[in-house]
Amino acid sequence: MTETLAARDAETLTQTRYLATAIPGPRSTQLHEERVQQVSSGLGITLPVFVSRADGGIIEDVDGNRLIDFASGIAVTSLGASNRRVAQRVAKQLEAFTHTCFMVTEYESFTQVCDWLNRNTPGDFDKRTALFSTGAEAVENAVKIARAATGRANVLVFDEAYHGRSLLTMGMTAKVNPYKLNFGPMPEHVIRAASANPLRPAVEGGVEAALASVEATLIENDPGSFAAMVIEPIQGEGGFIVPMAGFIPGLRQLADKYGIVLVIDEIQAGMGRTGTLFASEHEGVAGDLILTAKALANGVPLSAVTGRTELLNAPHAGGLGGTYAGNPLACEAALAVFEQFEDGGLLENAQLIERVAREVLEPLLESTAVVAQVRGRGAMLAVEFADRGTLAPRPELAAAVSKVCHAQGVLTLTCGTHGNVLRLLPPLVIGEALLRDGLEVLAQNIVELAG
Known part of the structure; x- marks a missing residue:
């Protein structure tokens, strides 16, 4: 094999x-x-x-x-x-056109990528997808979507998190050097909670204590002020940390309790990397929004926010997008990637x-x-x-x-x-x-x- x-x-x-x-x-x-x-x-x-x-x-x-x-x-x-299938599909697209901007004129591959993500990301609910170019863009747009849908400002992130190098995602990332050093001030409305590192727990007492600490952080800052809770199913730059069993399901419960959008950042861990299509499948949890990038198009820049229809449709028309978002070359590359997951x-x-x-x-x-x-x-x-x-x-x-x-x-x-x-x-x-x-x-x- x-x-x-x-x-x-x-x-x-x-x-x-x-x-x-x-x-x-x-x-x-x-x-x-x-x-x-x-x-x-x-x-x-x-x-x-x-x-x-x-x-x-x-x-x-x-x-x-x-x-x-x-x-x-x-x-x-x-x-x-x-990868040959990626190269072949991209080369064929190059012969047709390299770019038009999906917000100006449309092309089918963009819709096909969204369709695959809507069908294959975790969650038995109606979904929509928006395509972008980089992982940081996906994270920032997830926050925009959550804020538009909830009317709230705050974003909960975690110790040892990494979410990108743009200004907002720097603020969401935990590690200072090299990611945040000399680049401040950081954005407001980003609040950090303790994670559930099994080897180096921030809070003693196991997963129950870790979840209690997260809830305490929410309460201290008014849980009704939080638009989103953003977590990596395996924390990448933080050290490839697999959280304590039950932590992410517990976050799902807290998000439901307080009406917070649960955002699962699968940018590094998704697309088959952990032995399932998405790492959150190991936890039995579906995020309200799920983020993909990196391996999504096997090196051609593409990222996505996929999630509940009522969330993805909350922003006003024209509120989401980007000049290169869902570029046709990248979409063809992603379709080639999807084909190669079909046989398991x-x-x-x-x-x-x-x-x-x-x-x-x-x-x-x-x-x-x-x-x-x-x-x-x-x-x-x-x-x-x-x-x-x-x-x-x-x-x-x-x-x-x-x-x-x-x-x-x-x-x-x-x-x-x-x-x-x-x-x-x-x-x-x-x-x-x-x-x-x-x-x-x-x-x-x-x-x-x-x-």
């Missing part, structure tokens, strides 16, 4: 790790020096290699190195960075990725004193580094492990409030042999650096 999926969309680039030079190689180094002279230093970089092509679970750089992709463009290229193979592969990763990584919980937790769902997994007993974060170890993996041809990312989490986001089409190779490199480096 796994090798078949990998082969289907990765026929032209050999699916093995290969080092032709040191990483970064001489050509990448030269190009990076040019980048420094031309590009704002405000744009960070994880690994200064320049890509020549990518396919399946492999990224090939301009020096001929083949790196195992455990990043997927931060959960974007879930079907591989050069991608979801099965996400589940297999989790089984293999846990098999390789969970023994580190016992064999080292610095792996505090291996967590996540499907192909959205993380290793948290902290001293056993005290749980003192070890960000320097996460950075060191990631750096050595990069040098050995395995692209990994770090995250977390303390910067001590290594996150894994392999494409859902990665082959098992390639997956195991990358995981074994990672595990070996953890053992060696844990000392």
Whole structure:
């Protein structure tokens, strides 16, 4: 199953790790020096290699190195960075027209994307969808929709949340550095509540105490003033945190109790990443609004707000939109993505990725004193580094492990409030042999650096 999926969309680039030079190689180094002279230093970089092509679970750089992709463009290229069906549909659309703006003249692919999302997102109720370009746009428009529908201003967000880099979404994001540092003042009417991190609970006493704390925050600020409650089903940048069992269902109950719009931010966790189409399916919860982006169009910029018809129809005509919102190229890419979920193979592969990763990584919980937790769902997994007993974060170890993996041809990312989490986001089409190779490199480096 796994090798078949990998082969289907990765026929032209050999699916093995290969080092032709040191990483970064001489050509990448030269190009990076040019980048420094031309590009704002405000744009960070994880690994200064320049890509020549990518396919399946492999990224090939301009020096001929083949790196195992455990990043997927931060959960974007879930079907591989050069998925053929996506490329074919986009190319066909390019021959017809590249853009007209859906708010000026219409095209069918926009409606077809909305139809699929209305039918496939959680929730047995009548739905509508609005398309945009970026995840941050989806979050901001969800807030606009909730405010229009409720006549309220406040937005409840959570510790360890990440919702974007625009002004409002910066305010909704928890982490200051690098996302909010020097960019204030932040928007008003954003109120933060304690989350339910099982490893590092903000409130002692389990899920009941966590929910009681959330309700106390609502009451302190007048629950009737809240338009929306926005939560990631798995908190991404916060550290790939799977909340305590029952927390998100409890939020659903609180939202219903106080007439608050529950917004589920599936921008990173959705579109098959966790082994179900949407991560909130694991919780048995349907948001009033659900947000998608990233893997929605496999790298072509597209995002969406989907939800209850009465909510999506609350804004006045012309109140939602954007010049590039639901661009026809992006819509065709999304339709190609939807086609590839039809047989269930991608979801099965996400589940297999989790089984293999846990098999390789969970023994580190016992064999080292610095792996505090291996967590996540499907192909959205993380290793948290902290001293056993005290749980003192070890960000320097996460950075060191990631750096050595990069040098050995395995692209990994770090995250977390303390910067001590290594996150894994392999494409859902990665082959098992390639997956195991990358995981074994990672595990070996953890053992060696844990000392």
